[in-house]
Amino acid sequence: MTTIHSGLKRGVSALGKPRRVTYVVLTIFVLGSLFPFYWSFLVASRDSGMLTERVPPFLPGGNFFANAARVFDTVPFWKALANSLIVSGTVTLTTVLFSALAGFAFAKLRFRGRNGLFVFIVITLAVPTQLGIIPLFMAMSEFGWAGGLQSVIVPNLVTAFGVFWMRQYTLDAVPYELIEAARVDGCSMIRIFWNVCLPAVRPAAAILAMFTFMTSWNDFLWPLVVLDAGNPTVQLALEKLQSGYYVDYSLVLAGTTLATIPILIVFLLLGRQIVAGIMQGAVKG
């Protein structure tokens, strides 16, 4: 990790000094990345009539708030926002906590079967558990959970990736001497975790929290299966907006814009950390 950080700072490159063409290509790429967002806002700020024009206008109109208001009239968008916040918030909290606990155990504690169990977790990273939705749906119906938020929360309480990620970070971040010292002072294990380990792994926990929140916020297939239209998440509400026989794109794209703005803001505020998270994950993984 140190190499990555110093590499970042020095901007050391495999290919030497950039030429102007580098900036041109990168600019085109970033504009291409931005364009669909802008387009979505553009249509949302006008009315669907603009789509029939041969050369569409390239500046936003003044209808965004009117269209956004229609989103709230058409689908229970406030409820969807609240539901998504509850689900993603809970899932993020439990994933970070349970992953940090398990990561601590796998990285720093000795116990029988430690290596075997960890290898098992790594293997499960490659198992497409999403394909188990049919029995999972049957079970949720059996419990009477189908339609309730717990049916979306419980399956995502902790992930293999989270445990793997926290374990890798804990290995280097928490010195054994510190744990030993705390043990000598009579600290219980959970106390050592809380007072010694957790403060040291905070950066990794923050990155895991960001990614867990985004993944949960964007989740679609399982909520679609188990929740109903009256109690949706944001993604389900968006899909509902689009599934009428006549699609009013000013309305629908106002919905996607509303749903995307919070995540875009997070990106602009925490962009550096998100990029660092992806890059660290690549090297550690």
Place this chain on the structure above:
Amino acid sequence: MTVVDKIVPDEEKAGARTPPRPTLRHRLSRWDVKVSPYLYIAPFFVVFGIVGLFPLLYTAYVSLFSWEAGDDDPSFIGLDNFKELFADTQFWNALENTVSIFLLSSVPQLIIAVLLAALLSARIRGATGWRVGVLLPYAASLVALGIIFANLFGPKYGLVNGLLQTIGLDPVDWQAGRFSSHVAIAIMVNWRWTGYNALIVLAAMQAIPKELHEAALIDGAGTARRFFSVTLPLLKPTLIFVTITSTIGGLQIFTEPKLFDAMPGSNNGGSSNQFQTVTLYLYQTAFENYELGYASAIAWVLFVIIVLIALVNFFLTGRLTAVKKK
């Protein structure tokens, strides 16, 4: 273990041993050390067992029944679901579509990601800004992405067709054609993931020791030569990682084709299933037609295919790079 008294023992244990006898404390502490690790890793295994492993295995069981949703007494039919599935043209069609979309998205994506990473690894000004810039598509949810691109690729008033007409080409009915719909969906996938994968490749590039490049430079290797002979071979593990991850995700593709349908809400993947993927077919079978047994057979077959392809990928990528090195 010695007990140092200046540190106050923690509250939760204080209640458990009212007379603070060292032996009991000692025993408690030993028990704490022994049992705690298992308690800490337990949540993952409990959750994975109940919502991961068990449903996956139970899917195999359900696939042996003619099982309709709400059925109290499903009848055991052995492997009949699988026999039917292997003769089911809609299933093979879905499988072809999935593989086609997967190839159209993963191959260009990997190439562009490596090139983009090479650009980003140059000594550019505002490095972080550019990195955030190429990662922006990752902020879009798959549903938002599907909706926006369905609009951009709309047959009549879509912007893409508008542009095609402006430069004098015929408009394409993107949703109607088999190949054109696959291309459009692949563009969606690429738009969202290329920047993300470029950052992963970039991290691996920067982990390559500088000395290797310097040595090659002294030996007179140009930029291109250094890229192909130094950078690329050393990226192998990362490229394998990216390939396997995108295989596992790509073969389960669902949201993009579902939202791309010109008939919103439909699970057909186009009027003649021209872009219905396996997961979309699975969803339709289970939750529109309520044939849970048959849908479970689809799920299980897809599961086996994904695991097999991931393994083949692993060996093939290894072999290819090994040959190149010689």
